[in-house]
Amino acid sequence: MAIPIATTAAKATALKALHVPGTPLRLANVYDAASARAVAALPGCRALATASYALAQTVGKTDETLSLDDTISLVRPIAAVAAEPNTNLPLTVDLQDGYAGPGDMARLREVVGLAITELGAAGANIEDSWHENAAGEMMGEDEAVARIGAVLGAAAELGVRDFVLNARSDAFHVGAPGGLDESIRRGKRYLQAGATTVFILGPRAAEMRAEDVRRAADELGGMVNVMYRPGGTLTAGHLARLGVARISMGPQLYLAAAEARSKAASDEAVADVLREKAGELFGDGV
Numbered sequence: 401m402a403i404p405i406a407t408t409a410a411k412a413t414a415l416k417a418l419h420v421p422g423t424p425l426r427l428a429n430v431y432d433a434a435s436a437r438a439v440a441a442l443p444g445c446r447a448l449a450t451a452s453y454a455l456a457q458t459v460g461k462t463d464e465t466l467s468l469d470d471t472i473s474l475v476r477p478i479a480a481v482a483a484e485p486n487t488n489l490p491l492t493v494d495l496q497d498g499y500a501g502p503g504d505m506a507r508l509r510e511v512v513g514l515a516i517t518e519l520g521a522a523g524a525n526i527e528d529s530w531h532e533n534a535a536g537e538m539m540g541e542d543e544a545v546a547r548i549g550a551v552l553g554a555a556a557e558l559g560v561r562d563f564v565l566n567a568r569s570d571a572f573h574v575g576a577p578g579g580l581d582e583s584i585r586r587g588k589r590y591l592q593a594g595a596t597t598v599f600i601l602g603p604r605a606a607e608m609r610a611e612d613v614r615r616a617a618d619e620l621g622g623m624v625n626v627m628y629r630p631g632g633t634l635t636a637g638h639l640a641r642l643g644v645a646r647i648s649m650g651p652q653l654y655l656a657a658a659e660a661r662s663k664a665a666s667d668e669a670v671a672d673v674l675r676e677k678a679g680e681l682f683g684d685g686v
Contacts, residue, residue, distance in 0.1 A: 403483055403520035405559045412522035412555075413562040415490035418446055419596055419645040421622020426636060427492070427648040428678035431455055433477035434667070435653060438674040440487045444682025447522075448482045450475055452494040452531070454654035464532050468499040468511060472518055479519040492523035492564060496531035498547060502539070508547055509554035516558050523564030525599060526551060528586065529574055536574030541586055548593040566625050566646065567595035572612075573604060580612055584619050591623055597646050599625040607632045610642060617643035628681055630656070636681045653677055 418425040425446060430436040431454035439445055455474045456466040475493055482491040493515050500507035515521040528544040529536045539547075548567055555563030567590040571582035578585070580600070587598035600616050602608035607629050616624050625646035628636050639647050653674055660673045 403479075405516070408516060408520045408522055409560045409562070411490035411520070412560050412564055415447055415492065415522045415564045416562045416596055419564070419623065421617065421643050421645045422640060424640050424644050425646045426628075426681050427646070428653055428674075428681050429454065429494075429649050429651070430478055431458055431651075431654045432474075433481050434671065435657065435674055436478045436481040437487075438671045439653070439678050440481060440489060442675060442678055442682055445489065445678075447490040447492060448478060449492045449648060450478060450494045451648075451650050451654070452496050452525075454651040455494070457651070457654060457658070463496075466496070466531075468514075471495065471499075472514060475519050479521075483520055490522040490564075491520060492525070492566065493519060493521045494525040496525075496527060497529065497539070498526050498551070499531075500547075502543060505546065505550040508550045512551050512554040512563075513558060516555060516560055516563075522560070523566065523596070524551065525566045525568055527568035527570055527599075528590075529568075529570040536570060536576075538571060538574065538576050541589065544586065545589050545593045548590055548595050552594045564597075565595045566597050566599050567591075568599040568601070570601070573601035575603065580616070584616055587616075587620050587624075591620065597623045597625045599646075599648075601627060607634065610634060610638070613639060613642045613644065628652075630677050630680055647681065649678070649681060 427449040428439045429449045429451035453463045456463050482489045498508045499511050569583040569587045572580040583600045622643045624644045627650050628647045656677045657670050660670045
């Protein structure tokens, strides 16, 4: 599948424009072609996004053992759906820590190049903790900032100047010293380096509190991505009113589908579950 760079560049520009504090882009992260089609057909879907945890689970791996080759292979069918004429949506890909070791900016640029040329990626998630470390070891701050520059530089050299980088700031999520304060402090540097948004997750397995979301949005000019959890205390509409620019679901759709599968649900029943859960995200007004 060869997607013209001009097409990807135009989709990146369109994707970037959708990040508006208070009127956020809503992303129901998908994990295969079927989930991509189910989500893409819903009113309110403006882009497709992947989630590494969900991708890993589809092939019996953990998030920590998912490789770049796995990611490219698993995202290709999703990219094909995004590129179909009746879909024609921007695609943003979860690239974890960039699949490049400390200081290896050449490898990181290569990875971003593959995401753009092989998958037509208009954007990506890059996190500042090392993905192969289950304990969530944080990378150095200067390293994380330099990686943002490398990602955006590689995209610009290919002609995708508005590549949308969602920079995950993991201190709060992994319980590193400073917690939310550190995620926000780093996030400010990530935005200065050119990231479109800063992705802040709550403490492991916990939903972010409204006051924490509000604080992050206020201190980062609203250019924040937070996770929506179906059935949680914060609805998508509530998160929008707190002033964020992007809301995603991470592995939530995959987990809902897996639960349905455990009950021997048919393919159509699983698709109904996906539409219901994603519909809650898209349909909850501001």
